[in-house]
Amino acid sequence: MSRYAGLSLANTPPLEVPLRFFLLAPWFLGAAGLLLLTADPAQWLNRWTPAWLGLTHLWVLGFMLVVMLGALQQVVPILLGSALPAAERVSRWGHRLIAPGVLFLVLGLFIGCRLCLGAAALLLPAAVLVVAIAALVAISRSLSEHPSRYYLALALLALMVTLVLGGWLLLGHLGWWPLPRGFTDLHLTWGLLGWTVLLVTGVAWQVVPMFQITPRYPGLLMRWFAPLFFFGLLVWSGGRWWLHRPWLELAGQALLSALLILFALVTLWLQTRRRRRIPDATLDFWRLAMGSLLLANGLWWLRLAGMAIPELLPVLVFAAGFVGSAILGMLYKILPFLVWLHLTSRAQALGLVPRGLPNMNQAIPSARPRLLFRLYLTWLLLLSGLCWWPQWVARPAGALLLLLALLLGTHLLGAVRIHKSHRARLEREGGGG
């Protein structure tokens, strides 16, 4: 019996736990839009300008990391059957720390405020550690033998590496030691490739077959992707930064790239074999994500082969095309489901028949993610243009991103409002009955 001590299959955390993270993300997306809209377009010509540093961190921390940490607190209990300890407090503190942390970091990088950078150097690691440690405890207690379990653990490990490297760079910005610019790519690699890819794939193995009723991913791929990918990261990092061996660096890149291409192709192939045939914006978002992943890989190799491809383009296609699309697709599935689930569970707890509760399509009508998908696709095209013609596309891209943030925020808040009103009705009926 003792091995079942931590087991609880009903451990969906309170709605607020992931929600407060989800609701924060559109604010940072909006800020990224404002930055694109208002910064001097000449700043987009060089990746080291304050505008680029501000924009990339609004995107990867304010949007990607914030949503992913929120989702992590939801998926670990659901997919691994193991609750995060002190889930509510962890979420509240993670949120309280990360919101000002991102804001200070971006201000620090954009306007050069040293005090802001110092504050961010304390707040961001604290925010990540609070959530990551709780998630690791839950993962270690899980009885699930699904590969997702060690993907999430390795993803968190990669996040820690990113954090340490980010902290190192930040202290360089603060003048503690010479700014180690060479570490930027290492920091970017462990964040974008390590944390992001391991989290997205670890979740994809389970949710892609679930959402579209596709065949399962091949067991061999699920088992070997993470160890090989992690090994590839180590080889690349080692070859580039410590051993200065270009051939080793190339071998690491080739391994990572081959795995990513394999993941994208297998996902697309499984989706062609889906049993569920009705239109679904999440499917569109995931296909866009996988297409972008293939494109980012192609661009990366063409650039290495000497073609005149802007340095940032593969990274933009990866971070916005692949990661951004996957995140949006997931958000539009997770939130409406959680609204329904929490209302139904509450009705059950109150002994009420759950009649008239909003289903997923009523919490967020399917036309909304469809509209967002079209706008997002347009925005991706504009964003790619930033590498060539910033003077023409920066402002329209900024305005469109602002609109996307506004729509996303409105859609999420709409679902929250529906939850609130039905919840109040249930409490009235439960209290009166």
Added chain:
Amino acid sequence: MISDFLSNDHQHCDQLFAEAEQKVASGEWEAADEEFQRMREAIEHHFEMEEQVFFPRFEELTGMTMGPTQVMRQEHVQMRDLFDSMAGALAARDSDAYLGDSETLLIMMQQHNAKEEQILYPMLDAHLQGEAEALLERARDVGG
């Protein structure tokens, strides 16, 4: 293995789910009525096998009556409520309402199945190993 049998049955139910949804989406209402009925019966049969055969025996052997099996039962109730709502939408020929409910059922069912297949069923296999054949035979006869 109990887990193989029940996991395969999940996949059978998924297939019926997709067929019913497809018929509603394409407005073939009479076929939809039929497919929905088939899906509902298959899933109901699956629930009954668990609730009448496997869960009680597992609870008896482990003493865990308020543990994972209880949570699974509560989720069965939530899914049965969705079937009622879907049946109402089908009778009213309201495809939006049906598709909204079926989308919800899909996610509910899939996360439920994932928890069963990854955690609960391996526990069933471990505890009911010696009597698996007899239990499987009883399970097949449930409702029949």
